[in-house]
Amino acid sequence: xxxxxxxxxxxxxxxxxxxxxxxxxxxxxxxxxxxxxxxxxxxxxxxxxxxxxxxxxxxxxxxxxxxxxxxxxxxxxxxxxxxxxxxxxxxxxxxxxxxxxxxxxxxxxxxxxxxxxxxxxxxxxxxxxxxxxxxxxxxxxxxxxxxxxxxxxxxxxxxxxxxxxxxxxxxxxxxxxxxxxxxxxxxxxxxxxxxxxxxxxxxxxxxxxxxxxxxxxxxxxxxxxxxxxxxxxxxxxxxxxxxxxxxxxxxxxxxxxxxxxxxxxxxxxxxxxxxxxxxxxxxxxxxxxxxxxxxxxxxxxxxxxxxxxxxxxxxxxxxxxxxxxxxxxxxxxx
Ligand SMILES: C[S@@+](CC[C@H](N)C(=O)[O-])C[C@H]1O[C@@H](n2cnc3c(N)ncnc32)[C@H](O)[C@@H]1O
Numbered sequence: 330x331x332x333x334x335x336x337x338x339x340x341x342x343x344x345x346x347x348x349x350x351x352x353x354x355x356x357x358x359x360x361x362x363x364x365x366x367x368x369x370x371x372x373x374x375x376x377x378x379x380x381x382x383x384x385x386x387x388x389x390x391x392x393x394x395x396x397x398x399x400x401x402x403x404x405x406x407x408x409x410x411x412x413x414x415x416x417x418x419x420x421x422x423x424x425x426x427x428x429x430x431x432x433x434x435x436x437x438x439x440x441x442x443x444x445x446x447x448x449x450x451x452x453x454x455x456x457x458x459x460x461x462x463x464x465x466x467x468x469x470x471x472x473x474x475x476x477x478x479x480x481x482x483x484x485x486x487x488x489x490x491x492x493x494x495x496x497x498x499x500x501x502x503x504x505x506x507x508x509x510x511x512x513x514x515x516x517x518x519x520x521x522x523x524x525x526x527x528x529x530x531x532x533x534x535x536x537x538x539x540x541x542x543x544x545x546x547x548x549x550x551x552x553x554x555x556x557x558x559x560x561x562x563x564x565x566x567x568x569x570x571x572x573x574x575x576x577x578x579x580x581x582x583x584x585x586x587x588x589x590x591x592x593x594x595x596x597x598x599x600x601x602x603x604x605x606x607x608x609x610x611x612x613x614x615x616x617x618x619x620x621x622x623x624x625x626x627x628x629x630x631x632x633x634x635x636x637x638x639x640x641x642x643x644x645x646x647x648x649x650x651x652x653x654x655x656x657x658x659x660x661x662x663x
Contacts, residue, residue: 330357330385332367333378340366341617343378345651350374351408356395357385388412393443401435414440417489417496418476419448422465437468449473451489460544461493461588481506483527483558491546492522498587501646501657502528505585505610509533513582516602517541518570518595523551523563525585530560539581540565541573571598580604589614589655593626600634600662607662608641614649615656623658637663 335343347353347368354369360383361367367383374380394412402410409429415422421440425433437450449470454463465474474490480499487494502525509515511534517525520540530538540563542548548567555563566573575598584599586592589612599609613623620643631638640660647655 330354330369330383331373332360332381332383332385333370333376334381335366335368335378337361337364337366340368344368355412356388358388360385394439397439397443398436401439402429402432406432410436415453415496416444416447417487417494418478419446419471420474420476420489421447421450422453422489423450423468424453433468437470441470456493460547462491462544463493465490480524481528481532483524483531483554485522485524485527485550485554486557487522487550487554488546492544492550493547494522494524495647497647498524504644504646505529505657506532508608509535509583512536514579515539515583515585516574516577516581516599517585517587518574518599519543519586519588519592520551520565521547521587523554523565525587526551526563526565527554527558527560530555530563531558535562538563539577541570542567543569570595574598574602577602581607583608583610585610587612589649593630596627596630597634600630600636603636603662605662609638609660609662611658611660612646613656613658614653616652617645617654620656620658623656627658627660631662639663 352370352374354371357369359366359368369385398410406429409426411424411426423437433452440450441447450468452466452468454465456463475488478485481503506529509529513535515529515535515538517540520526520542523540526538526540529535540551542551545567548565551565555565580602584603584607586599592611592613611627615623624640638660640658642659644657645654646657649655
């Protein structure tokens with residue numbers, strides 16, 4: 330497969346250029362080593378970077394959907410097609426660009442036809458409000474918004490419209506649970522339908538995992554998910570972290586704050602239940618190269634709370650917008 334060999338630090342810039350010039354081959358996975366990213370490209374072209382040959386894995390779903398649609402969509406429409414989708418159990422959530430709105434039902438039917446495990450296709454909305462839920466539009470298949478999803482050895486039941494949930498964060502949840510040590514007392518703030526709570530409780534030897542969530546629908550699913558996964562070292566609470574957490578009357582070894590953009594408004598709550606050695610996983614949205622802004626916010630909150638901290642690592646763990654990423658800033662209380 331023809332690829333362009335790009336130094337890691339320039340990967341994002343080159344990828345955007347390739348997409349803009351319609352040169353990126355979206356039907357194959359890219360390859361990465363310690364120094365370079367190899368992007369599959371559609372044809373030879375002049376570039377300051379080397380063009381090389383690599384063996385790359387083919388993307389099954391995308392190929393099927395794109396090729397199935399080549400006969401049904403005009404070439405100029407196909408350019409706008411986004412074949413990546415969120416699959417939560419039997420439910421697929423599709424991003425339909427404005428240019429393809431008139432073809433959305435047709436695309437959804439092809440998704441059903443080409444993916445035997447998908448029974449419902451919905452159109453993605455915008456995450457809004459305190460609950461971070463999205464209004465979804467029914468496109469094809471069975472009329473339901475409830476899904477049963479498996480990841481990291483747990484089963485999660487949830488309503489994809491009434492509860493925030495992202496399957497794209499399953500690797501991030503794995504990365505976090507791998508850090509949890511035997512005997513830890515873990516707090517998950519903003520716990521939703523309890524994906525972090527269940528994944529940590531199921532895969533680690535944590536002493537206890539506590540979740541706090543304000544959305545009653547999400548909390549109800551959290552209760553079900555704790556039962557479904559037969560977890561007995563967990564507690565989930567319904568309510569605002571600001572009023573619930575002080576009443577728990579305990580300190581934690583690890584605190585997870587998966588509420589990017591607004592987590593800073595609740596860092597004082599987390600700091601009050603931290604002690605020497607507590608590790609905090611603080612999520613934020615930032616532009617590449619601007620994570621120092623998040624670090625500064627954290628340091629200021631620690632100073633205000635008269636606590637000392639040390640940043641352990643900053644991890645990029647997702648994309649929020651074209652040039653905005655989800656970062657996890659992990660720091661320890663000293
Ligand atoms: C981005 S979602 C993350 C949910 C879950 N942790 C996950 O990863 O799927 C943030 C969650 O925080 C909840 N939330 C927002 N403000 C809150 C608050 N003050 N107290 C408790 N939960 C809150 C929302 O209802 C939402 O479910």
